[in-house]
Amino acid sequence: MTKPLEGIRIIDFTHVQAGPACTQLLAWFGADVIKVERPGSGDVTRNQLRDIPDADALYFTMLNSNKKSLTLDTKKPEGKEVLEKLIRESDVLVENFGPGALDRMGFSWERLNELNPKMIVASVKGFSDGHHYDDLKVYENVAQCAGGAASTTGFWDGPPTISAAALGDSNTGMHLAIGILTALLGRDKTGKGQKVAVSMQDSVLNLCRVKLRDQQRLERVGYLEEYPQYPHGEFSDVVPRGGNAGGGGQPGWVLKCKGWETDPNAYIYFTIQGHAWEPICKALGKPEWIDDPAYKTAEARQPHIFDIFKTIEGWLADKTKFEAVDILRKFDIPCAPVLTMKELANDPSLRASGTIVEVPHKKRGSYLTVGSPIKFSDLKPEITASPLLGEHTEEVLASLGYSKQDIFNLREVKAV
């Protein structure tokens, strides 16, 4: 099967997570992704949090599958020459260096555009160009704080809280992938490349847009009725942290199930969808609530929503999270067990769909990774191992016309 991105060559000048997540996705869909890494060390994540001595860390293997690795010192004149050749023959360059690093290396947007006017140059930075913080280096949690996620996550009586989900890193990479594909479609029409830039702050904020909705509602009416602070607590002039409250029009909460005293994940998320009130009452064995004016409407329920959740927890007390969901699903109630990483890793449905995949690796043996969350009718991405450092250096250099002697010479000056 021909993969949709086959024939697209991508220079992957990325490291850590935000950039690699983007190029990995494009590699799954068929792009020829060449990861350019510093000779000797490579992407810092190869060494971070190693669980097997001398083998690439999972942090690296899980973000760099399906790629090739070319070692190249792009600060040496010989290395720059190789990079220039590669640029002339590629479609996309993706980078997520600190601000100004690419310019300092001698590869400004103007220079890249001069070398290959058809090339798309895609960048991740912490803040957008021209932002008053655009000189800052940024990691995941910094972005979560700068993008509005931290101030709105957690409990109202605790500090701002970081999500375990990579809202700053992988999320930004996904935004960049959309930008690159858009620019490639644009190039088909105009014949010209362009610069695509995504900031981590903007990408986090994009996912927090309902909180900006809430800020405006708060300023207009002074309260947010779906937050636990309503109606008994106080609202200030900023969107508060709402604990585990549902973010839309449906109240919800994380509720204890059988075994919660010893199992920190014996919980389900329960949603009280407005029009599902009758089935909820039936499922809970509370038919008397259906027409009770204190329960009948969402408005009537809100002032004592936590008493309702307590009652539901009473119903859940003798059911495991899985048993509870099996009952509630029959009543069409939106809910799910709180799943651990162990449960997800062993979930047969996720294995069958290719969302969790086991990948053989030359040095590590096999490891688990998250495969493509995007499913196609005509494409089933095959996830292959991440490359060893410099594994494809000779292959890539040969494809650029370098002879064995040339490669030997480049090695002599430690340019590759």
Ligand code: CAO
């Ligand atoms: N050959 C020679 N030099 C190389 C090279 C190569 N193949 N690859 C990288 N370098 C150099 C760069 O040119 C740069 O040199 P100068 O600073 O001297 O110009 C240097 O290596 C590394 O730059 P850096 O600023 O990217 O690295 P860092 O470890 O100090 O910072 C990070 C890391 C992530 C904070 C920074 O890259 C950043 O802010 N990136 C943008 C935001 C981002 O993507 N963050 C998410 C990371 S995932 O959590």
